[in-house]
Amino acid sequence: MKPFYGFYADQEELVPQLVAPIPWGNNDLILQKIKEREKALWYVRKTIENGWSRNVLSHQIDSQLYERQAEKSQIDNFAERLPTPQSDLARETLKDPYIFDFLGVGEEAT
Numbered sequence: 001m002k003p004f005y006g007f008y009a010d011q012e013e014l015v016p017q018l019v020a021p022i023p024w025g026n027n028d029l030i031l032q033k034i035k036e037r038e039k040a041l042w043y044v045r046k047t048i049e050n051g052w053s054r055n056v057l058s059h060q061i062d063s064q065l066y067e068r069q070a071e072k073s074q075i076d077n078f079a080e081r082l083p084t085p086q087s088d089l090a091r092e093t094l095k096d097p098y099i100f101d102f103l104g105v106g107e108e109a110t
């Protein structure tokens with residue numbers, strides 16, 4: 001509990017209300033694998049939003065979902081050129097959700 005408190009101490013957001021809905025195992029997994037608080041809170045929010053189990057959360061962290069989605073810079077102009085529903089649909093359609101790590105092909109394939 002002490003590392004948990006220390007990680008989220010001085011957070012402006014109401015962290016107990018944010019992390020309380022997810023199981024302790026998910027919180028522990030996030031604390032073990034993530035060292036940046038902003039990134040950890042992003043995974044907490046996504047876990048609540050999508051109802052991820054501990055295994056799914058672990059897979060999402062290992063596959064670097066945060067780096068692929070949250071840190072990805074916007075390289076399109078859909079928001080300026082299309083109305084909101086269509087711009088969101090275009091962005092979701094064209095984002096890169098494919099990870100082929102299950103193929104077991106390493107650097108020799110490139």
